[in-house]
Amino acid sequence: MNNRDLQRIIDALQDGVYITDAKGITLTVNKAYERITGIQRHKVVGLHMSEVVKAGYISRSVSLEVLRELQPVTLVQTIHDSRKIVVSGTPMFDSTGDLEYIVTTVRDVTELLRAKHAQEQLQELLTVRDTYGLTPSTNVPAQDLIVSKATRASYELARRVASTSAKVLIEGETGTGKTMLARFIHQHSATPEGPFLELNCAAMPEALLEAELFGYAPGAFTGASSKGKPGLLEVASGGTLLLDEIGDLPLSLQAKLLKVLSENRLLPVGGTEFKPTNFRLVCATHRQLRQQVEQGKFREDLFYRISVVPVTLPSLRERREEITPLLQHYLNVFNQQHEHDCSWSNECLTVLKRYDWPGNIRELMNLTERMVVTAESAVIQLQHLPSEVFPDWQPREVADDESLKARVDNFEQHIIEMALAEHGTTRAAAAVLGIDQSTLVKKLKRWRNQVPKSDTSELTPVKN
Numbered sequence: 436m437n438n439r440d441l442q443r444i445i446d447a448l449q450d451g452v453y454i455t456d457a458k459g460i461t462l463t464v465n466k467a468y469e470r471i472t473g474i475q476r477h478k479v480v481g482l483h484m485s486e487v488v489k490a491g492y493i494s495r496s497v498s499l500e501v502l503r504e505l506q507p508v509t510l511v512q513t514i515h516d517s518r519k520i521v522v523s524g525t526p527m528f529d530s531t532g533d534l535e536y537i538v539t540t541v542r543d544v545t546e547l548l549r550a551k552h553a554q555e556q557l558q559e560l561l562t563v564r565d566t567y568g569l570t571p572s573t574n575v576p577a578q579d580l581i582v583s584k585a586t587r588a589s590y591e592l593a594r595r596v597a598s599t600s601a602k603v604l605i606e607g608e609t610g611t612g613k614t615m616l617a618r619f620i621h622q623h624s625a626t627p628e629g630p631f632l633e634l635n636c637a638a639m640p641e642a643l644l645e646a647e648l649f650g651y652a653p654g655a656f657t658g659a660s661s662k663g664k665p666g667l668l669e670v671a672s673g674g675t676l677l678l679d680e681i682g683d684l685p686l687s688l689q690a691k692l693l694k695v696l697s698e699n700r701l702l703p704v705g706g707t708e709f710k711p712t713n714f715r716l717v718c719a720t721h722r723q724l725r726q727q728v729e730q731g732k733f734r735e736d737l738f739y740r741i742s743v744v745p746v747t748l749p750s751l752r753e754r755r756e757e758i759t760p761l762l763q764h765y766l767n768v769f770n771q772q773h774e775h776d777c778s779w780s781n782e783c784l785t786v787l788k789r790y791d792w793p794g795n796i797r798e799l800m801n802l803t804e805r806m807v808v809t810a811e812s813a814v815i816q817l818q819h820l821p822s823e824v825f826p827d828w829q830p831r832e833v834a835d836d837e838s839l840k841a842r843v844d845n846f847e848q849h850i851i852e853m854a855l856a857e858h859g860t861t862r863a864a865a866a867v868l869g870i871d872q873s874t875l876v877k878k879l880k881r882w883r884n885q886v887p888k889s890d891t892s893e894l895t896p897v898k899n
């Protein structure tokens with residue numbers, strides 16, 4: 436074999452290779468060595484290893500140590516970008532026992548070390564998963580669904596496609612019920628008895644995400660379980676996998692996921708054998724995935740693959756008719772849970788129906804539970820609501836020597852501010868209080884000295 440062929444062969448290796456002669460003069464390096472260390476072949480070929488060290492290309496030469504000790508030497512070095520490499524030098528002797536070459540291999544173990552760290556985190560995650568029961572959907576108690584005109588179309592579309600293998604992309608703000616809808620799809624799919632698994636792609640670092648999705652092979656890295664760990668892409672086989680916040684999946688994993696979806700098989704981290712898999716994929720996102728495609732943050736081919744049927748869940752403020760039923764439903768749920776018997780006052784229901792609910796149903800549930808556990812009376816009143824929901828407008832404290840007129844004025848302001856907060860507009864507040872809208876606006880102007888100019892009718896903000 437000539438030198439050219441030999442070079443081609445070592446260039447095909449994934450590990451870096453560095454070869455010196457018996458004196459320690461560099462004969463060649465391969466492409467992987469150039470890639471891993473950033474040191475180019477033409478810069479070091481012909482140089483003695485001591486010159487390579489002197490020139491600052493490397494801090495310590497394994498070849499020189501092999502030359503000294505005439506036996507294999509391995510050490511771990513940190514190079515630029517804090518990458519960790521394992522360098523192993525081996526002496527090669529000719530038939531008479533004289534040193535002929537020193538062959539050094541260089542392996543970048545940054546990823547492996549990361550994966551080891553990931554494995555520890557994964558272990559934690561799996562414990563959490565066990566504790567919180569990411570279990571087959573049949574074990575999950577059916578939850579009552581509140582559906583209105585605004586969401587019925589989404590649920591009907593989901594039901595129609597549930598039994599097919601079409602991939603569904605659920606879009607909606609946080610807390611709008613994307614996971615709930617995915618579960619609904621699973622329950623109406625061809626494999627409702629299979630597992631329903633969910634992974635939030637935004638919640639963990641890339642290496643951990645990869646180990647979680649793909650699993651890893653036995654002994655993939657030091658400290659890995661001797662049995663290896665199956666990934667969610669494998670465990671979900673025969674069931675449904677929800678990839679939440681898919682827009683946060685790193686590009687490298689997007690490519691790997693695409694391959695799994697095309698080939699129905701996967702390669703665990705550190706594995707050499709493909710494993711077959713077949714699951715129902717549902718993805719969810721609160722982002723504009725198409726925009727991410729345009730910005731090059733999300734692969735276009737994967738986008739088309741996962742969004743065969745896009746389903747949108749509107750925000751709660753776009754489906755206000757669900758607010759009261761949801762408030763009543765979750766009040767019952769939390770009353771039962773905490774053995775209370777609370778009810779909403781009508782004023783609360785009116786105010787809450789108009790509130791914008793940036794956290795959507797999840798925020799509504801949290802607020803309801805908070806009201807139930809902190810309730811001072813059986814009826815939840817406006818003043819119990821947190822100030823971001825209902826501005827806690829209190830009459831100012833009156834001084835002992837204030838006139839009756841000033842005190843009445845103060846009390847009047849309290850009544851008007853409360854009516855405004857409850858009914859939202861000066862027109863509605865005036866109607867309820869039985870006064871002219873213009874009188875109310877004039878009074879407000881005097882008190883606040885800053886009624887919005889445009890507001891003569893519907894638009895006085897509750898909070899200003």
Ligand SMILES: Nc1ncnc2c1ncn2[C@@H]1O[C@H](COP(=O)(O)OP(=O)(O)OP(=O)(O)O)[C@@H](O)[C@H]1O
Pocket residue numbers: 578579580581582607608609610611612613614615616679721796797800
């Ligand atoms: N139609 C509904 N009727 C009753 N409760 C619902 C409905 N939709 C969602 N919920 C409840 O609202 C809460 C939030 O829903 P879910 O977790 O599905 O939202 P999400 O959009 O997946 O949130 P995130 O984007 O933060 O993951 C859950 O506790 C869920 O049970």
